[in-house]
Amino acid sequence: MTSEHRPAAVLGATGLGALLLLTGCADAEPAESPGQAGASEGEEVPHGYVEGAEETAEPQSRLVVADTGTGDVRVLDLITEEVTELDPVPDVDGITGDGRFAYLRSSDHGTTDIVDSGAWTVDHGDHSHYYRTGIGHVGALEDFAARGAVTDPALTSLIDEHGASRTLERPALEDGTVEPAAAVPEGSATALPFAGRLVVAAGGSDGRVRVHDREGAEEDVLDGTCTDPAGAAVTRRGLVVGCEEGTLHVTEDDDALHAETIPYPDGGARTESFQHRPGSAVLAALSTDGQVWALDLSEPAWTRLDVPDAVAVNAVGEDTFVLVLTADGTLRSLDPETGEQEAEAGLLDEVGADPAPTIQIDTGRAYVNDAEAGVVHEIDYNDDLRVARTLDTGIAPHLMVETGR
Template sequence: MALALLATSCAGQDGDASARKASAPASGTPHGYVEGAQEAAEQQSRLLLNDPGTGDTRVLDLITGKTHEVPRTTGASGLTTDGRFGYLHAAGGTRVIDGGAWMVDHGDHVHYYRAAIRDVGRIPGGTGAGVRSDAAVTAVTAEDGRAAVYRRAALENGEVGVSRSLSGVHASAVVPYAEHLLSLTGGPGGSTKVVVHDREGKRVASPDAGCEDPRGDAVTRRGVVFGCADGALLISEDDGTFAAEEIPYGADVPARERALSFSHRAGSDTLTAPAGDRAVWVLDVTERAWTRVETGPVLAANTAGEGAPLLVVEDDGALHGYDIATGKRVSGTERLLTVVPEARADGTPGPVVEVDRSRAYLNDPAGSRVHEIDYNDNLRVARTLDLGMKPALMVETGR
């Protein structure tokens, strides 16, 4: 596979939605060998940071504490990641940055890798584009619903490569999943239908399910979740057969309070999304259940799942922890944001909470720093990392 050439003991194991599958190497290649990279014993976490105003773009290595400058990207409206690559969305296209850290998950064991950080180049589809990846392909869906698919191997070699257009107009981001491509195609009155394509773009299935006014998506170990007007739609795969299951809110939810985008720890089946201005939705994909947690005014939210607290940045500039089952606040920090941003609907980036297996990261653009939080120790501030730039946009790679 594109990400790695692993030893025979790793080859042939079945992965899941978030797994990175690999093939066996040539005879004599050491176990875990990846060309041009070093295997590590622990997760190689890095933060990709951008200041849209100045274009200053850096990668912060959370193991060494060192920062690496990469080409500037001004006017970025958003920053997303697939665990290795960062995608800076701007009017002139999407710049691809190889964060140089990733993982290969085989379910019962994980391989961690680190390599050089580099600028891969630009791909079409800028502001508003949706970029989703698996181990073999990266799908880019433009604002107009047109989608193109890139081979992952080219990106890993430092090149954008040649794309292949996917037919049709798509109502949400095209999501690579289970060696196929999932999309929602438009229908009457804002409704959509699920369509499954193979990686060559051929339509191979269409589960009998729809999603009205789709907003937001996430890949979990249970399948792909699409946010819909009345809740969520879960698409799963078993032995080549795709099935769709609705997860309704269970009550009428005003449009302004529905889940529009999801945040979660990579590999987790617990998703979070703001529920209007003063609450957070938590979707337990395993239990197929929504929980609404009443909070203060919400600026950002996330959770590690699996019994971890719900982390919420509120308008007091502090990070608060809530017990998801009871809805009670159980922990909190002092004010961490130098300046608390006003709630704005013009696309201005707000704070971000990135979560991995042991730490959470909160960016403070006005303070030119990032806070590292131990969410298993009453939200203790483990480190404050001064940057010398305003990290308005932030994602974590190496996951």
């Protein structure tokens, strides 16, 4: 529920033109764009039309942030700098997002609260559409604590710490309700929507990866294997899943799915999460033993980057930087192929370990949450990591995810 709107204080230099929008509304009335509301029966529907949403000429970004001490939740519009206060989430200790919705986890209660951030981008390949509507609380899953999310226009799959999935009807979320989908196979499998199907990694000893239709019926078994699945992401070059034996890379060709396993660069360690800019096919990860790895899916191959004491990573995209935050509060940009450092900036006075800060990236800026200072730093990664703005969200932003990208 929206209870307050107020402008965020700008403590540093202003900057930033067009940024990405976030997504849809639950408790607030959605806005309508001129020429879209009232498209009556028989009239031609405009290209890209989304009922009840306003289409904009450029992307607009928002940040969903939460304070683990108080449970307070805020949504910060990065264009208007307006802050929307939502109802607290008691004992919140984690957050993940899917480009529109933020999923706030409370491990103690075993619940996930779902927030519609009020803006989103639809990628049509050669062009994109940008939309906005109201901000609000959609609902909650009372018996599931989500640590990851993968989505497509029909389904949203939430994944817990054990790799089990809970699949929701995406159109229902967009309408402001939480509706489980009946498509997930029985058991604790990781089921991920991709290319109009479900890719299912059961995580058993055989490591088989199956393809199911949206009603749950098995269609195929892929060549790649995946034991102990943890972490997944969808990119322009396919779906990736973190597995014990390597990274499973699933692609579509001629309406068929194919899989291969990309080996990890070091023996023993593995990945359990991926970070990347939406629309990019370069990913970054912290391995389970704290190493910084970069994955270019055009190769595809992992590269190890020698950065001791890393606490957060993300990848800007092809032919550009991997950003790394180290325990001393320094943000660094590195060449993902050579590991050579391009720039560095002292950013945080103190880096909390639990939860660690995060680096969120869009097409123009990066965002780093600084819970100790109670602010979010906006970084121009193309200008030697210059701090473009310092944004006050009104709470200690221990948790943060960017939406609308």
